Amino acid sequence: MVEFSEDRHSKAVRKGPPIFVVSGGTGATGDLLARTVLAQFPDVDVPLHVETKVASEDRVRDVIRRATGIPGAIILHTMVKRDFRRLLVTEAARAGIVTFDLAGPLEEHLTRELGMQPLQQPGLYHQMRRAYFERVEAIEFTVAHDDGKRVEDLAKAEIVLLGLSRVGKTPLSMYLSILGWKTANVPFVPGVPPPQELAQVIPHKVVGLVIEPAQLMAHRRYRASRSGIREEGYVDRQSVLDEMRAANHFFYQQGFHVVDTTDKPIETSAEEIVSLITRRKVVS
Numbered sequence: 001m002v003e004f005s006e007d008r009h010s011k012a013v014r015k016g017p018p019i020f021v022v023s024g025g026t027g028a029t030g031d032l033l034a035r036t037v038l039a040q041f042p043d044v045d046v047p048l049h050v051e052t053k054v055a056s057e058d059r060v061r062d063v064i065r066r067a068t069g070i071p072g073a074i075i076l077h078t079m080v081k082r083d084f085r086r087l088l089v090t091e092a093a094r095a096g097i098v099t100f101d102l103a104g105p106l107e108e109h110l111t112r113e114l115g116m117q118p119l120q121q122p123g124l125y126h127q128m129r130r131a132y133f134e135r136v137e138a139i140e141f142t143v144a145h146d147d148g149k150r151v152e153d154l155a156k157a158e159i160v161l162l163g164l165s166r167v168g169k170t171p172l173s174m175y176l177s178i179l180g181w182k183t184a185n186v187p188f189v190p191g192v193p194p195p196q197e198l199a200q201v202i203p204h205k206v207v208g209l210v211i212e213p214a215q216l217m218a219h220r221r222y223r224a225s226r227s228g229i230r231e232e233g234y235v236d237r238q239s240v241l242d243e244m245r246a247a248n249h250f251f252y253q254q255g256f257h258v259v260d261t262t263d264k265p266i267e268t269s270a271e272e273i274v275s276l277i278t279r280r281k282v283v284s
Helices: 030-036 057-068 083-092 105-112 124-128 130-144 153-156 167-177 196-200 213-227 237-254 266-283
Strands: 004-008 012-015 019-022 048-051 073-075 100-101 159-163 183-189 208-209 258-259
Touching: 019 030, 019 057, 019 153, 030 073, 048 057, 048 130, 057 083, 073 083, 083 237, 100 167, 130 167, 130 183, 153 266, 159 167, 167 183, 167 196, 167 266, 208 237, 208 266, 213 237, 237 258
Parallel strands: 019 048, 019 073, 073 100, 159 183, 159 208, 208 258
Antiparallel strands: 004 012
């Protein structure tokens, strides 16, 4: 049965039957497919219930009981363990619940064609792709914590880069994230106290970036020409030297690692940083 309701903009919205996505693993595949299909039906409100790690008869029956209590409920499942899949289909049929099997038919066809039995191990694809998902997570974290953003999460970073303006924090952070490291970067501004949250970060996770004055001045001059920033106090040599002294003093005082990025490919600087972080982890 399909109901209608009015949203806050007085636009008719269809109320569709709820979909229970049932999986022995993370439920990501079924959830993605359900949302992909639902995207073809705009202005339809269909509740999604994702049931993960359904790996026992009791869990299967619990899902059936809850779905039975909702008129028109649908079960979309990716169960790879045959016993639980059969139980789910049988119990759902008895309860009059419509089910859609996303894994069974293909698995059975391949079993016949290949003459092999499947492993029947839930979540195996996700486990095999864990490195990929962790890399995506690292990239998302790094983008969200660029240039001092969301400092309240600094303690969650695996690497924190600290340095003056134009020392190369952002590109280095992005490269490290592609390698799978959750990286945050924070600008160091002489005379301005660093965020209090930096004190919550274990010192061996923090890396201070330094660079030769002439190269830093060149980077800043280029930025000033492109963005309209006044060069006075930003590009002149004495100001740059004063800033660098202050940064070096702070890094030494706090016991942070220091990496010199002068004339180095980003890959080389990243390799040095990872080496420092992992070496200190082993020692500690």
